[in-house]
Amino acid sequence: MRLRAAAAAILAAILVAGCQGASQTGSGTGSGSASRPAATRASASGTGAGSWSSASATPASDPPVASFDPAAHGVFTGDTSPDRQKAGSGDGVVAPAGLVSPPAGSGVSRYLNSKINWKACGRFQCGSVAVPMDWDRPDGPAITLRMKKATATGTRRGTLFINPGGPGSSGQDMLNRFDASAFPDHDIIGWDPRGSGQSTPVKCGTDKQTDAYFNLDSSPDDQKEWDALIAGNKAFAQQCRAASGSLLDHISTIDTARDLDFLRYLVGDKKLDYLGISYGTFIGSTYAEMYPGRVGRMVLDSAVNIAGDDSVTQVMGFDKAFRAFAGWCAEHNDQCPLGNTADKVIASTTKFLNQMDSRPLAVGSRELTQSLASTGIAFYLYSGTESYQYLGAGITWAQRGEGRYLLAAADYLNGRDPDSGKWESTAYAFPAIACRDEADRGLAGARTQWATDSKKAPILGPTFGASLSCVYWSAQPAEQMRITAAGAAPIVVLGVTGDPATPYEQARWMASQLSSGVLVTWRGAGHSAWSLGNSCLRSAVSEYLNAGNVPRNGLTC
Template identity: 85%
Template sequence: MNVRKAPVSLRTVAAGVLASMLLAGCWTGSRPGSPENSGSVSARSSASGPSAGSWSSADATPASDPPVASFDPAAHGVFSGDTSPDRQTSGSGTGAGVAGPAGVTSPPAGSGVDRYLNSTVSWKPCGKYRCGSLAVPLDWNDPDGPAITLRMKKAPATGTRRGTLFINPGGPGSSGQDMLNRFDVSAFPDHDVIAWDPRGSGESTPVRCGSGAQTDAYFNLDSSPDDQNEWNALTAGNKAFAQQCRAASGRLLDHISTIDTARDLDLLRHLVGSPKLDYLGISYGTFIGATYAEMYPTRVGRMVLDSAVNITDDDSVTQVMGFDKAFRAFAQWCAEHNDQCPLGDTADKVIDSTTRFLDRMDSRPLTVGTRKLTQSLASTGIAFYLYSGTESYQYLGAAITWAQRGEGRYLLAAADYLNGRDPDSGRWESSAYAFPAIACRDEADRGLAGARTQWTADVKKAPILGPTFGASLSCVYWSARPAEQMRITASGAAPIVVLGVTGDPATPYEQARWMASQLSSGVLVTWRGAGHSAWSLGNSCVHSAVTGYINSGQVPSDGLTC
């Protein structure tokens, strides 16, 4: 199970809701593949970030200026390796029309790419923000074909406007508009702050898959099979889900990669009149930013990439290892606060108590109303709390304690939040479908054999949660082939500030170090803390480094530790 990277602001809100219910004692795998690109690209042999100091866009001398939203695969280094041998090809790229998704429309008047470059965003009031929509090509290589819709939200600058800051919360497939609703725009008073729902997500043209019942069945699959019959059920379930997504989303699945999104973002930058892109991306949002910087290095302005995914070919530290490390930190806290967390008076006892509970769940899931808390969903629920670091330790301890006593509603609700299911209505958010659609276009895989081998390695490297997180098969049988696998170095880009959290569960700290090293102009800033997102959870030192750069162009010292 590779856990989705949901926006930390939504996780924090959800944790607060769960906390109140836990403390009151009342309540009225994930399976998508990770966008970490482990084994995807080759690291630079050496790198040195720019020195601290002031940076202005005038300091960059572009060697070339590619056309807006262009992409020439031959202009970028690529890697060879994984071949995705078991992907389903029926219906993929047939050009047989677009089935299902809302927001498919006719392209603007004109012809070729110019019909989009001459567009305007019509902004309308929506509460305290301005909301807008824009048509972009379904297929950027066929600008005269069908168009899809992007929806966005803007918080106008409150000071002297000097530009636009684009933000993205990650996912992949999480809503940028939702992020803006909780984003501290006052930190960037001289910027319009714009958040958009990337293609396939939120209110933009969405990826659709099966019915609610079919999606429930998919997320209820046992991702840690014990015998061949369980493996057969897991593979059949993933094949069926992939087919449901193709049937409901059609050709959209072939044009949902981060390369497509970077092209969308370059159009947005152009249409708001910004010669350079100022950008703050969290988690998978760092992959959007890094991809943009590789494709359009001369148009990178002040870019901050927080809680970086893996853009290198070093897979020695994987996501499940990050969750294991984070759970060990929780276990130590729990042992030291045994009055609040009665799972054991030593970290080893807390770990043993939890793993024994998860082992029992394999054959004895807990009944929660009309549903079951399975072993896989219980593991996802635990992961949910780890995203928020120490803020959620008390609530995680309570949720596990209740589950051990037979009350599984709290872990199930946490799993629902992380998977994209509304715990009350049972409706699935678009992110549940956009996540695999984007992730499986972004990364190649090694088929079923590779997934089984990877799970065996995960169990050895992450013995706490690796066994129950299970094998990730969603990309194995996906119906779209992987997009170009670029080697990302962003040569010629302005300084790119990369934030890393030493106790990050979802994007382990090592990945931030690797990204900062591989990017030609990478600058690493480290927050010694726990949880996912230094910007959302970090201290004043982190905030000063980010605001100083975006607002004033002050590049933090490479290697700064907060």
């Protein structure tokens, strides 16, 4: 959701003039190098690929608050994260912002009498509460979770927790633009998951150091460029460890699910009502696996891959979405002068991106590189048809030598304020959470995956490049749970047929793998069925969350 909100801002703020003038301006050439691929930054974590073994027990229907028994869940096996760096002996002494002393008492019980500290903040209530940094060592230091609440305007039936995805995007920001009137009988709480936003956020390097990281050439052509990419990823991981310390070891989605169960307990709800988008579907499905008996009305929108099936990857979703845009562009050549057939639009764009590898575009004191251009293109695809006109203008301007529009789009997607140059916490929370959630196959696996992606997604796969952000991370992955949520109430899974970031197949997989999954499909383009979908889709969701009417499995809107 942060990505889509940023899309709306940039479309309105910086590209209207560019769109109006793009077809009237003379030609130019583009050039470039690369940053971390949009496919990596935009992806939502799922479980690792590989085989899985059955649980030795089943999750208790009513376990203690925020409990977790790894032995009660099936696990994936296979990926071993062979190249991750070791944390230094002094790294744990760093005190991240928001680190506090635990409440009086001992064990988890010391937290059970906590109250969320609510205060008025404009039209909302803003709150905070301490949680253990390590739920398995509750007598250790605590971190601070911050949240925002819209109070029910009807007859209150409970709380609806919402999450916009990321990982690492702000639930508080999501509530700022959320249509609370659609759910009048719920208090609606958007919280910043641990490590993100205002909830004891992950810190890494300086803005200058982070610029250098995102300016890396992620599509290396020779060993020298591979060496630079490897060194840059190692340095970034070390910067994050130096600034965040042991927080990096306690930032998985399992940790966040335990926080969410604690928040459910504090607001007095016996069941969790929840709406999560993109990576937020991983939070929700993880919660359902850990606490199936506490699932109330749960909607998981634009589902991530929990199946360990890599037959359809994210970059393939972006390629499919770009082909849809190319078809639109060819039909609206007066607004999008990139070619009068879809194939010509694709050829024009890939030629431009290939040229950017050796000839980046100067944009003030910065450069639009090949990977940053690819990131900018991906940014617009999140909003589906709403942004096609602006995407065509951005590419056209860049081809004519004006790269500021695609660079600003890349900045929004990567988490950089294009005006101040300051980096948002999402730029750091994303790898911190994703790399704790996902095991990897090291450098060799990343190189193999890039080669596969380039073949399966020939438009954007080559320039998205190789993803090394987790390869040299300094925290080991958390338990790789097999998620089925046996015993949970119906869980409604939403899928968009033209979703670029979480391909539609992933929604089908999630709905099938969840024991109580119910699939609802929106035939459309863009990321988030709830945000972009039609009245049929929104009515199905509203009827379920408001009245408990479970939609028909397989409903297509």
